[in-house]
Amino acid sequence: MPPVDAPALLRLDAVSLTHPDAVRPTPRDVSLEVHPGEVVLLLGPSGSGKSTLALALDGLIPHALPAKLDGTISVDGIDTADSTVPELSTRVAMVFQDPDAQLVTGTVLDEVAFALENLRLPVDEVLSRTEAALRRMGLWDRRSWNPDRLSGGGRQRLAIACALAMGSPLLVLDEPTANLDPVGIEDVYEALADVVAQGDRAIVLVEHNLDAAVSLATRAVVLDAVGGVVFDGPAAELLRTHAETLAAMGVWLPAATIAALRLRGEGHRLDPLPLTPAQLRDALAADPDADRATSLLLSPAEAPAAPPSGAPPLVRVRGLTVTRQGAPVLRGVDLDIPAGSFTAVVGPNGAGKTTLVQAIAGVAPPPRGKVLVAGTDPGGAAARDLAARIGFVFQNPEHQFVAHTVFDELAHGLRLRGVPEPEVRARVTDMMDRFGLADRADAHPFLLSGGQKRRLSVGTALIAEPDVLALDEPTFGQDRARAAELLGLLRQLHAVGTTVVIVTHDLQLVADYATHVVVVADGRIAATGATAEIFADGRVLERAGLLLPPVHRALRAPVPARALGGAGAPAGPGPSGPGAPAAAGREAGTAIPETRPDPYAERPTAPAWRFLHHLNPLASIAAVAPAMLLLVFTRDLATPLTMLLIAAAILVIGARLPRRLALGLLVGVPLGIAAVGTGFSLWVDPAQVADTAALLHVGGWTLHVGAFAIGMATALRLAAIVLLAVLSGAATNGPELVRAAVQHLRVPYRIGYAALAAFRFVPRFGHELDVIRSAHRVRGHRSGSGPLARLSRGWGYIVPLLASAIRHAERVALAMDARAFGAHPTRTERHLVPLRARDLVFVLLFWAVTVLVFARLP
Numbered sequence: 001m002p003p004v005d006a007p008a009l010l011r012l013d014a015v016s017l018t019h020p021d022a023v024r025p026t027p028r029d030v031s032l033e034v035h036p037g038e039v040v041l042l043l044g045p046s047g048s049g050k051s052t053l054a055l056a057l058d059g060l061i062p063h064a065l066p067a068k069l070d071g072t073i074s075v076d077g078i079d080t081a082d083s084t085v086p087e088l089s090t091r092v093a094m095v096f097q098d099p100d101a102q103l104v105t106g107t108v109l110d111e112v113a114f115a116l117e118n119l120r121l122p123v124d125e126v127l128s129r130t131e132a133a134l135r136r137m138g139l140w141d142r143r144s145w146n147p148d149r150l151s152g153g154g155r156q157r158l159a160i161a162c163a164l165a166m167g168s169p170l171l172v173l174d175e176p177t178a179n180l181d182p183v184g185i186e187d188v189y190e191a192l193a194d195v196v197a198q199g200d201r202a203i204v205l206v207e208h209n210l211d212a213a214v215s216l217a218t219r220a221v222v223l224d225a226v227g228g229v230v231f232d233g234p235a236a237e238l239l240r241t242h243a244e245t246l247a248a249m250g251v252w253l254p255a256a257t258i259a260a261l262r263l264r265g266e267g268h269r270l271d272p273l274p275l276t277p278a279q280l281r282d283a284l285a286a287d288p289d290a291d292r293a294t295s296l297l298l299s300p301a302e303a304p305a306a307p308p309s310g311a312p313p314l315v316r317v318r319g320l321t322v323t324r325q326g327a328p329v330l331r332g333v334d335l336d337i338p339a340g341s342f343t344a345v346v347g348p349n350g351a352g353k354t355t356l357v358q359a360i361a362g363v364a365p366p367p368r369g370k371v372l373v374a375g376t377d378p379g380g381a382a383a384r385d386l387a388a389r390i391g392f393v394f395q396n397p398e399h400q401f402v403a404h405t406v407f408d409e410l411a412h413g414l415r416l417r418g419v420p421e422p423e424v425r426a427r428v429t430d431m432m433d434r435f436g437l438a439d440r441a442d443a444h445p446f447l448l449s450g451g452q453k454r455r456l457s458v459g460t461a462l463i464a465e466p467d468v469l470a471l472d473e474p475t476f477g478q479d480r481a482r483a484a485e486l487l488g489l490l491r492q493l494h495a496v497g498t499t500v501v502i503v504t505h506d507l508q509l510v511a512d513y514a515t516h517v518v519v520v521a522d523g524r525i526a527a528t529g530a531t532a533e534i535f536a537d538g539r540v541l542e543r544a545g546l547l548l549p550p551v552h553r554a555l556r557a558p559v560p561a562r563a564l565g566g567a568g569a570p571a572g573p574g575p576s577g578p579g580a581p582a583a584a585g586r587e588a589g590t591a592i593p594e595t596r597p598d599p600y601a602e603r604p605t606a607p608a609w610r611f612l613h614h615l616n617p618l619a620s621i622a623a624v625a626p627a628m629l630l631l632v633f634t635r636d637l638a639t640p641l642t643m644l645l646i647a648a649a650i651l652v653i654g655a656r657l658p659r660r661l662a663l664g665l666l667v668g669v670p671l672g673i674a675a676v677g678t679g680f681s682l683w684v685d686p687a688q689v690a691d692t693a694a695l696l697h698v699g700g701w702t703l704h705v706g707a708f709a710i711g712m713a714t715a716l717r718l719a720a721i722v723l724l725a726v727l728s729g730a731a732t733n734g735p736e737l738v739r740a741a742v743q744h745l746r747v748p749y750r751i752g753y754a755a756l757a758a759f760r761f762v763p764r765f766g767h768e769l770d771v772i773r774s775a776h777r778v779r780g781h782r783s784g785s786g787p788l789a790r791l792s793r794g795w796g797y798i799v800p801l802l803a804s805a806i807r808h809a810e811r812v813a814l815a816m817d818a819r820a821f822g823a824h825p826t827r828t829e830r831h832l833v834p835l836r837a838r839d840l841v842f843v844l845l846f847w848a849v850t851v852l853v854f855a856r857l858p
Helices: 050-056 108-118 123-136 152-165 182-197 235-241 243-249 255-264 277-285 290-297 353-361 383-387 406-416 421-434 450-462 480-495 507-513 531-536 538-543 550-555 617-631 638-654 659-681 705-730 734-744 749-778 787-817 837-854
Strands: 010-018 030-034 039-043 068-075 092-095 170-174 202-206 219-223 229-234 313-324 327-338 342-346 371-373 390-393 468-472 499-503 516-521 524-530 694-698 701-704
Touching (some): 010 050, 050 170, 050 202, 108 123, 108 152, 152 182, 219 235, 229 235, 235 243, 243 255, 255 277, 277 290, 290 550, 313 353, 327 353, 327 499, 342 353, 342 480, 342 507, 353 371, 353 468, 353 499, 353 516, 383 390, 406 450, 450 468, 450 480, 468 480, 480 499, 480 507, 516 531, 516 538, 524 531, 524 538, 531 538, 617 638, 617 734, 617 837, 638 659, 638 705, 734 749, 749 787
Parallel strands (some): 039 202, 039 219, 170 202, 342 516, 390 468
Antiparallel strands (some): 010 030, 010 068, 219 229, 313 327, 313 371, 516 524
């Protein structure tokens, strides 16, 4: 606990926050103080205003987000309403839920330095503070990496390092582990423990996963459903005293506490109420009937109905391999999922879990003959046929919405299958009553609450009465009450015969609900079998980079490793050796590199003879721009051909292309020009070239030499322009171009770096589009093949894509504001991109060549 006389870092006095479309404030009338050394856990059900309050602590509300602030918030003695976000950023730093929405630059070091440069600190101080923060988070050895190469836990560590480098005494974290696997969660909390151990910072933590947070928190503040403070006190005492009340409110509790409350109902009263697995183990040791209590805790409260012994597989996968961007995601997967099972697919971030289930559901159609679902091959089945076999629920419900009302959303699949309208109305009405959506029948799906969207998405997959229901992270972002509601529904569906398959990071959910487990690691099946078998040996999960649930880890006695049954199970105890997945408990800060290419990689290690890589990006653009412009006005063959050859020679020599790529360029470009030129020649008016010789006769049609020459000239012109653009791009990457434009063209850095952040979003934007397109295709939305059908499908992608893009842009903008972006008209530019003599020489030489080539124009 902090010293009694320590001055408050943060003071809230009767704070209420009201969003523009809200009828009442949430949170409401909050008063509290936070002192140095405190770790304050902010708890409450969904909708209580926890994240809204967190955004107000550094001035993002009301300065960046349009919400009304009543009362006063002061940070280190400064009133947030009278200050600015950049000024407050030196006193309070934010770490958001999604680490990817906080990344702006191209390297780990640049990411941490970004805020310090915005604050116009001297270069030496920028570097010293950046190094200190990265060393503190265990990332210094990865300072030259693209942040995309870090694991999920590593990227969140990077976000914390960015906050620490700013020197802010108050750190606010909004669900920092929501997107992470169990090892990533431990990774982050190891870092936070190191931060608070210094005693010079305070932390305000919004978190659902209390198993890791409870040992760190010194104090807890609980908001009720309307956003008022109902409890405020020492974390351990508060959680023990009010555990049953908090559970009834829908607030997540530590797993050990939930286990102890369950034992109370069975006649085992544990005092004091345990908060950690170790405390639970110690309390059970004093229980006279400890064996019975332990047996109860290692069994689900409501044991799921296991399929009959020897039940045939409803899902059969053989030799499934999936690659993306040239990298394998799944590698030769063999798997059987029994009919009537509740199967959980688990694994670390990036293991291939979602890819596997999407292939089974036909979301990303697998190669034909590799997957069978109830006798149907998702690799070749029509959407309407596949929907009758398997329903898929995406992590983001909005991805799969295709209609403009809740009723039509539910009716879509039935109408697609030709179900009579009276039956459609009856089944849709029944489904809306079942999911509590009857009063929202005419509402647009995007206007529903988060819980309603989730229920609707399940309903759209379920209404066709499929044999299999697959869900991707069904409890992501939900409070305890909403998660329990959804899981209760899945349990009911499973009880009446539906085979349920879920992708999840929550291994306690697996222990409580699943009959079978599939462990995926490094694109392979590491283990598969009955849940009890998998959990009997925690080392199987650990070898896959996972951990047993906290209670199981505490109570499970070590047992010898053994092979697990099921298709695709390893012959021995599990994967090992050089290719084995990373084990749990790896060194703090260790990150798993990705195999995908790194578009932002720094290039100082390029050999000196790759001169294109050492040019100022503005020089490369300036050199080719006149030639590209003049090519638009050429009509002959020789000029574009000459420029094409010059550009190809510079590209092959100056960028030192790999032999295979250079060969492809030398062969592919001429073939492409010939094909495109021939195509263009077909559009030339015959009357325009009738006086030229005939080159080819086909029936009554004649291809004249003049037409062919015009077509080839057009193709050469386009090819030369494209290759010149490629030549310029070979000497340019996003960060360098932005820095050069800011330093030499006086482009406002706020425009340049905002563009760079948007540039980083492009791959994610493409991924979102792919997911939406797959979701709509699986639901059979406008599945025709004509131009109108394609246009209609494209229009249907716009709303969900825009909604996703806007949300991501808002998150990135908030993260940049919280890191002092725009604090001053200028910023420290640590990376200078000078215009040197070689840049001038290259520009002048290329201009001279351009003049010589184009001088022969009439």
